[in-house]
Amino acid sequence: MQVRPARPADYDPIVTVVDEWWGRPIAGALPRLFFDHFHTTSQVAEFDDGTLAGFLVGILSPAEPEAAYIHFVGVAPAARGTGLGRTLYERFFALARAGGRRRVGAITSPVNAGSIAFHQRMGFTVTGPIVDYDGPGKTMMHFDRDL
Ligand SMILES: CC(C)(COP(=O)(O)OP(=O)(O)OC[C@H]1O[C@@H](n2cnc3c(N)ncnc32)[C@H](O)[C@@H]1OP(=O)(O)O)[C@@H](O)C(=O)NCCC(=O)NCCS
Secondary structure, rough: EEEEOOHHHHHHHOOOOOHHHHHOOHHHHOHHHHHOOOOOOOOEEEEEOOOOOEEEEEOOOOOOOEEEEEEEEOHHHOOOOHHHHHHHHHHHHHOOOOOOOOOEEEEHHHHHHHHHHHHHHHOOOEEEEEOOOOOOOOOOEEEEEEE
16 A cells, blocks of 8 residues: 555546445535645555555645645545545645644535544544535535644
């Protein structure tokens, strides 16, 4: 297993698996712009044979100098429960701290119990459900953590 910074070309193999990895349609929330413009703060994990094991799309907020944000994290079903999600988060935390960031946020759907449990284990405070967070009918859970 190798973890490396993301590249724009990672978008195509990632967007084709996210619906399967999430178990519901989610690709619409991951447009190419995240890999074209935020790849330097995002990461990809590969198995030894070069196939995709996981990824994290993260941002150092351009507007809030103390804030970082994790937009997406996914681990291949075959690699779950082995600490890869934790590794991707801890690498991003280190990168964000090095960039002067003091807190990190993320959101997820209330139906994603696995994501809520994962974020709790990673030390995030959970707020929600927040009704209409992302517009009418889009209720979300919000996660915050100091860095
Ligand atoms: C959520 C996800 C990224 C976790 O990745 P992972 O590699 O399996 O997580 P890890 O093995 O690093 O687990 C880290 C900690 O979270 C806990 N955890 C992870 N998934 C969990 C789950 N479904 N239920 C309960 N606890 C969970 C682990 O027990 C571990 O705790 P510990 O370190 O105290 O022992 C992965 O399940 C996934 O890709 N899910 C589908 C995509 C998704 O929902 N992404 C998040 C929303 S953007």
